[in-house]
Amino acid sequence: MDKYLKILFSFLMVVAFAACSKDAPIDEDGLLVTARAECFVSNFELLGTDFVTVRSKTAVIDTTAQTINVEVLFGTDLKNVYPQFSLATDCKLEPKIVGKMDFSDIANPKTFTVVSGNRQIRKPYKVIVKYQ
Amino acid sequence: MRHKFQFLNYSIFLVSFSFIIFTSCKKEEGYAIPDPATQLSNDCIKRTLGPNIVSLPIEFAYAMALPKSKGKIVSAQVEASIAGATGTYLENNSYYTNASGVDVPVRVGSPSVNKDNLTSVAFNVDTNAATLRYFYVVPEEARGKAVSFTFSASSSDGATVSYKMGPYTISKMDIKRTFRVSNNNDSSYISIADMAVYNKNTVAANAGKIDLIYLYRATPAAFTHAFVSPAADAQYLPGITLPAGVNRNTKIRKVFNLQDFNLARINVGVFIDDQDFQEINLSDEPNYAIGLKAEAGTWVETADGKYRAYIFLNSVNNNGSAVISMLRYPLQ
Structure with missing residues (x-):
């Protein structure tokens, strides 16, 4: 009988310790902070209100100059577009994209900041849009 | 003493655990075959899905039956709270579904008769079970109101039964399907208010009502088929000289993959409803x-704020024409 009680007690202790172990660090957005230092944009897309691309060709991403050059189709309504960024693993983007955005002020390109997985490196990327 | 206490604890645990196991395995109540109906009975379903739109039919299937020993069905009728428009009828065929899944009609009565709010069929065959389809064409006077239906049947033994359906709210939307637009002044001026297309000869008389111009341009490659407001920048109206008075500034939003069932008439269970028009914000468009492209659409709001519409492109032809369908919702 004692043997069973000991096994049960040991099991409960393991569960209790596992539940109380220190959590991995998370940032203010509830995202996991990791050891990764990579910090770059790997792909960029721009969609119209119909969720079809408005690019006339693939966006050119310069990770050294930290720019994204994108050429859009004739007639694109840049006041209502949805940007999409692909980032290096564990990175996040600031500001967050929560819906359609206005890119119509071509003379003043929008800037988005990529933050690395360890949250130590921040790289601002300028999105330069021009018409076809 | 200590061992006795432990044994007691262990026993309580075992008994509790066994109780949970046994109660969870308790046999469910068995299914009982319902007693067959002993008199005339009926049932009804609404077959049409989506919004109820003026000029379109709402379809029901009304089933009635009685035991063979009790007699036969004599008549069936439907009373609508608002009389149906022309084209409302109760089928005089009953249907059964064969092994291939095909609905097969069987004639059971004379063609239906409409009188005021009533639509009725007199049976002329000896049958004790039938399912009749009822097609209620939504009349103009029902727009924005609720419509209810009372289905009833009578049998040769003097019994009658009835079944209430509804109320169903009738949409405020208007629909117009499959009208052709074509390039270069030929049927290219679209009026949302009239739900009509005008050409170079008829546009002058309706200049103040033109909301959109249909255009096709092969170059630039991004242009192709387009709806352009008369007040748009000249680069979007290449080669177009607008007739006097055609100057409205209509808001337009492109969408793709919104194939409304009533406009596209393909088997996609997507419906645009009044609420969609009420909630959409086109102010920044x-x-x-x-x-x-074909099967694309555009949400539109007229410059005077009277109407919102959804224009669907059923098909396009690169000779500079398209077939479009329209749902329109009055805002005022």
């Missing part, structure tokens, strides 16, 4: 939509 441009006054042109270029690069349209």
Whole structure:
């Protein structure tokens, strides 16, 4: 009988310790902070209100100059577009994209900041849009 | 003493655990075959899905039966709270579904008769079970109101039964399907208010009501099929000289993959309803939509704020024409 009680007690202790172990660090957005230092944009897309691309060709991403050059189709309504960024693993983007955005002020390109997985490196990327 | 206490604890645990196991395995109540109906009975379903739109039919299937020993069905009728428009009828065929899944009609009565709010069928065959389809064409006077239906049947033994359906709210939307637009002044002026298309000869008389111009341009490649507001920038109206008075500034939003069932008439269970028109915000949208494709659509709001509409492109032809369908919702 004692043997069973000991096994049960040991099991409960393991569960209790596992539940109380220190959590991995998370940032203010509830995202996991990791050891990764990579910090770059790997792909960029721009969609119209119909969720079809408005690019006339693939966006050119310069990770050294930290720019994204994108050429859009004739007639694109840049006041209502949805940007999409692909980032290096564990990175996040600031500001967050929560819906359609206005890119119509071509003379003043929008800037988005990529933050690395360890949250130590921040790289601002300028999105330069021009018409076809 | 200590061992006795432990044994007691262990026993309580075992008994509790066994109780949970046994109660969870308790046999469910068995299914009982219902007693067969002993008199005339009926049932009804609404077969049409989506919004109920003026001029379109709402379809029901009304089933009635009685035991063979009790006699036969004599008549069936439907009373609508608002009389149906022309084309409302109760089928005089009953249907059964064969092994291939095909609905097969069987004639059971004379063609239906409409009198005021009533639509009725007199049976002329000896049958004790039938399912009749009822097609209620929504009349103009029902727009924005609720409509209810009372289905009833009578049998040769003097019994009658009835079944209430509804109320169903009738949409405020208007629908117009499959009208052709074509390029270069030929049927290219679209009026949302009239739900009509005008050409170079008829546009002058309706200049103040033109909301959109249909265009096709092969170059630039992004242009192709387009709906452009008369007030749009000249680069979106290439080669177009607008007739006097055609100057409205219509808001337009391009969408793709919104194949409304009533407009597209393909088996996609997507319906645009009044609520969609009430909630959409088109205030920031441009006054042109270029690069349209077949099965694309555009949300539109007229410059006077009277109407919102959804225009669907059923098909496009690169000779410079398209077939479009329209749902329109009055805002005022």
